[in-house]
Amino acid sequence: MPSSPKGTEELHDTRPDPDALVARLQAEQAAAHRGKLRIYFGSNAGVGKTYAMLAAAQRERQAGVNVLVGLVETHGRAETAQQLHGLEPLPLIARAHQGRQLHEFDLDGALARAPRVLLLDELAHSNAPGSRHPKRWQDVEELLEAGIDVWTTLNVQHLESLNDVVSGITGIKVRETVPDHIFDDADEVVMVDIPPDELLRRLKDGKVYQLEQAERASRNFFRRGNLLALRELALRRTADRVDEDMRDYRREYSIGNVWPTRERLLVGVAGRAGDDALVRQVARLARRLEADWVVVYVDAPVRQHRPRSAQAAVLKTLALAARMGAETATIPGSDVAQALVNFARERNASHLVLAQVVRQNWSPMRWFARSLPDQVARLDPGLDVLVLSTRGYVGPEPVAPAVPMRRKSLAWIGYAGATAACLAGTVLAEALLQVFDPANVVMLFLLIVVLSALRWGRGPGAWAALLSVLCFDFFFVQPRGSFNIADTQYLFTFALMLGVALVCGQLMARLRHEARVAAERERRAGALARLARDLSGALTQEQIAQTALATVSGVFDAKAGLLLADLDEQLQAVAGSAPAMDVSLARWSLEHGQMAGYGTDTLPASRALYVPLQAPVRGRGVLVLELHSPERLEVPEERRLLAACASQIALALERVHFVEIAQQTQVAMEGERMRNTLLSAVSHDLRTPLTTILGAAEVGQRHVPPGPGLDMLRQILRQAQSMQQLVDNLLAMARLQQGGVHLKREWWPVEEVIGSALHQMRDRLVDHPVTTEMQPALPLVQLDAVLLERVLVNLLDNAVKYTPLGTALCVRARTEGAQLRISVEDGGPGLPGHLSVHDVFEPFARGVVESAVSGIGLGLTLARRIVQAHGGELDAEPAQPGPGTVFTISLPLEAPPAMDDLREAPTLAPTSAPPKDPTDL
Numbered sequence: 001m002p003s004s005p006k007g008t009e010e011l012h013d014t015r016p017d018p019d020a021l022v023a024r025l026q027a028e029q030a031a032a033h034r035g036k037l038r039i040y041f042g043s044n045a046g047v048g049k050t051y052a053m054l055a056a057a058q059r060e061r062q063a064g065v066n067v068l069v070g071l072v073e074t075h076g077r078a079e080t081a082q083q084l085h086g087l088e089p090l091p092l093i094a095r096a097h098q099g100r101q102l103h104e105f106d107l108d109g110a111l112a113r114a115p116r117v118l119l120l121d122e123l124a125h126s127n128a129p130g131s132r133h134p135k136r137w138q139d140v141e142e143l144l145e146a147g148i149d150v151w152t153t154l155n156v157q158h159l160e161s162l163n164d165v166v167s168g169i170t171g172i173k174v175r176e177t178v179p180d181h182i183f184d185d186a187d188e189v190v191m192v193d194i195p196p197d198e199l200l201r202r203l204k205d206g207k208v209y210q211l212e213q214a215e216r217a218s219r220n221f222f223r224r225g226n227l228l229a230l231r232e233l234a235l236r237r238t239a240d241r242v243d244e245d246m247r248d249y250r251r252e253y254s255i256g257n258v259w260p261t262r263e264r265l266l267v268g269v270a271g272r273a274g275d276d277a278l279v280r281q282v283a284r285l286a287r288r289l290e291a292d293w294v295v296v297y298v299d300a301p302v303r304q305h306r307p308r309s310a311q312a313a314v315l316k317t318l319a320l321a322a323r324m325g326a327e328t329a330t331i332p333g334s335d336v337a338q339a340l341v342n343f344a345r346e347r348n349a350s351h352l353v354l355a356q357v358v359r360q361n362w363s364p365m366r367w368f369a370r371s372l373p374d375q376v377a378r379l380d381p382g383l384d385v386l387v388l389s390t391r392g393y394v395g396p397e398p399v400a401p402a403v404p405m406r407r408k409s410l411a412w413i414g415y416a417g418a419t420a421a422c423l424a425g426t427v428l429a430e431a432l433l434q435v436f437d438p439a440n441v442v443m444l445f446l447l448i449v450v451l452s453a454l455r456w457g458r459g460p461g462a463w464a465a466l467l468s469v470l471c472f473d474f475f476f477v478q479p480r481g482s483f484n485i486a487d488t489q490y491l492f493t494f495a496l497m498l499g500v501a502l503v504c505g506q507l508m509a510r511l512r513h514e515a516r517v518a519a520e521r522e523r524r525a526g527a528l529a530r531l532a533r534d535l536s537g538a539l540t541q542e543q544i545a546q547t548a549l550a551t552v553s554g555v556f557d558a559k560a561g562l563l564l565a566d567l568d569e570q571l572q573a574v575a576g577s578a579p580a581m582d583v584s585l586a587r588w589s590l591e592h593g594q595m596a597g598y599g600t601d602t603l604p605a606s607r608a609l610y611v612p613l614q615a616p617v618r619g620r621g622v623l624v625l626e627l628h629s630p631e632r633l634e635v636p637e638e639r640r641l642l643a644a645c646a647s648q649i650a651l652a653l654e655r656v657h658f659v660e661i662a663q664q665t666q667v668a669m670e671g672e673r674m675r676n677t678l679l680s681a682v683s684h685d686l687r688t689p690l691t692t693i694l695g696a697a698e699v700g701q702r703h704v705p706p707g708p709g710l711d712m713l714r715q716i717l718r719q720a721q722s723m724q725q726l727v728d729n730l731l732a733m734a735r736l737q738q739g740g741v742h743l744k745r746e747w748w749p750v751e752e753v754i755g756s757a758l759h760q761m762r763d764r765l766v767d768h769p770v771t772t773e774m775q776p777a778l779p780l781v782q783l784d785a786v787l788l789e790r791v792l793v794n795l796l797d798n799a800v801k802y803t804p805l806g807t808a809l810c811v812r813a814r815t816e817g818a819q820l821r822i823s824v825e826d827g828g829p830g831l832p833g834h835l836s837v838h839d840v841f842e843p844f845a846r847g848v849v850e851s852a853v854s855g856i857g858l859g860l861t862l863a864r865r866i867v868q869a870h871g872g873e874l875d876a877e878p879a880q881p882g883p884g885t886v887f888t889i890s891l892p893l894e895a896p897p898a899m900d901d902l903r904e905a906p907t908l909a910p911t912s913a914p915p916k917d918p919t920d921l
Helices: 005-014 018-032 049-062 078-082 107-113 136-145 160-170 180-185 196-204 211-219 224-252 275-289 308-323 336-346 372-379 405-432 438-456 458-476 489-536 541-555 583-592 630-634 636-703 708-739 750-760 785-801 859-869
Strands: 037-042 067-071 093-097 100-104 117-120 149-155 188-191 264-269 292-299 327-332 351-355 384-388 558-565 571-573 609-614 619-627 746-748 770-774 781-783 809-816 819-826 873-878 885-892
Touching (some): 037 049, 049 149, 107 136, 117 136, 264 308, 275 308, 275 351, 336 372, 351 372, 405 438, 405 458, 438 458, 489 541, 541 619, 541 636, 583 609, 609 636, 630 636, 785 885
Parallel strands (some): 037 149, 264 292, 292 327
Antiparallel strands (some): 558 619, 746 781, 809 819
């Protein structure tokens, strides 16, 4: 019965999403080599997080797990200290700071020990200056990347997104914070909680702090209201994480209807005091909505003359948003509202989030200007605008630093220049009035306003407009020499002149701003285009390095250096590198794929910035920059330009690397082809005279009487047979490399193949006693008997060549599980020390480079390839007990057919020649 449409729809809804399955498999594969992070989470100090962590560690230790104590703070608590009994501590490392010795966690020591579980208390701790990372949570990230499981502790007030909320509750600003993604990405979060009354009782009993500290804490931070609020925050944050885990589970197993798209929040910041609080609120909102979010700043002309503190506040807010997982951008635009709407449409943002701005009552703009949310709603009614209050922001307003004297002088130069231009225009107008009417002179003053705005900006342009009207009134309107107006029509002229002058000045200032923005964009795009063009023409690694150094140093006004990885994966400085470079820091940056050094979270005290050159296949080196103006990289666009330049350099290095490999491969292939052609030609040319020599020697043995002559013929025959085998190997190898191995498989008894190989080698084995050990009732094997016989002949020939006369040889055949093993063992000197087992089977490899032993080193190579074509393997190992070498053939066994189905297999003729051309592969 056909199913109903409803049933089909239900079946479709419960079917797993293939993209989700692929993403889950990729995530599981990435997490397989990464350590697990367990966080013991609590609302406050003293709830028992460290105690719970140590108790769990004791259970793991008793179960045989390797547990190492990296650093644990007991704070004098006897109960916690007792839990450390039996756990191995990692020695701390001493660092000098301000005349004191600080004992810190030894990151390198932990990486060297590589325990299964590492205990590292207080995740939000700030490391001492000089440490590799400023924060302990960054140490934890490196430990996890090394595959070490880490257990740690964290209080709710240290979460970055809740930092301002906790400050508003307690009135105390917590300085040490942890990004929320560390908490969200943790593999396990254990909530440790006790009621506030019990915590206060523990504090009073001295189980949290010493009595003097406990008394101060109870009067400040440890008030019952604070504890209740912090406990609720911790429980809510844990509940949010549990809810996220539940949604992940539903997505993983396709439970319920899941929308295929995500919401995206666009956050506008302007450099105000409450922007940090706004970013934190949106971070919490985005996490609850499972939405992407973008923080954007509009670089409008009206914001060009703001104090530097406001510009620095914008960069600080963008950096905070990036740490909390947001995408950041700085966009130009003369109209802030229009720029936000355009960017929201471009990024498909569903909500625009703005901070609530309270205008001063005395501001005239309050009555005439639209608010930014109103402007956005008018431009795009379909865009949801969320206005969030930041009145909960705790902390002092940023104080604008004193404007540098140079900037003040530049500002006054603009106003002084506009004043001088107006005065000069007045003098020129006085001369022009001898020819033109006063109305025509007005155009001269408009020109001065436009030029002033274009040269010195908006403020000097407005001042020039006002001063032009005053000069025109004072010097050229009757009565001259005063501001009195005889004709009231001039009032309209003055108003119109002032309005036109102000509009022209503002338009010129906006044009100046847009020209500056366009120039910056052209500079970045042009620099990237020039770098791509120059790198595309580079043919060697040295040319790429010189091009990269010259371009990057000019674009970023910095001393540039380059460290490239050689064939041994060691970083080597290229010629022309200017700054002093720390190779160990560069190695860390390359291995972790992260920027390090100045302005980063890894050794920020370094003077240089280390940028890894990550190509699609692997890292190619590290770009080192020592900037003359380091603050320029605080602009997101500049940092993205640096990342794009590094990517272009890495791609060019990888391209040249693979071009060199392709050239080497082509040369090797051509050499191999010529060698095979030569071997084939030589083999064919040698077979005819060898056949004649063999025939003559065999006939001569029958007619020459015993004596020296017969011994000489036998020696000739033996050497000719050896030469014939060598020629056969040459021809077989040439054909094998041209067309591969073609097997003619039939069911054969192994004993017959071994007997035929021994019979073929009978003349060569007269000086070596041979014993055979065959397991009774060996099964039939499906194989190409002629080719396997050649394998055995080559192994026996190798044993004869490299063992002294009289050395015994042994051939064994047995079954082991589902495999047949045939061994050829000799009592010779064994494998040479300078060759590994793998090298023995390489073409033209010989145990002794210069030797009187005939051969060119192809027999074992040919034998191994034939065995591998049968689905088996050929190995070599020292004889036990020695001396000697054992070559073992391993062939897979298959169930033989019934005896009635077996056709009669031909018997290998016991002759000195094989039954068919052994080189016919």
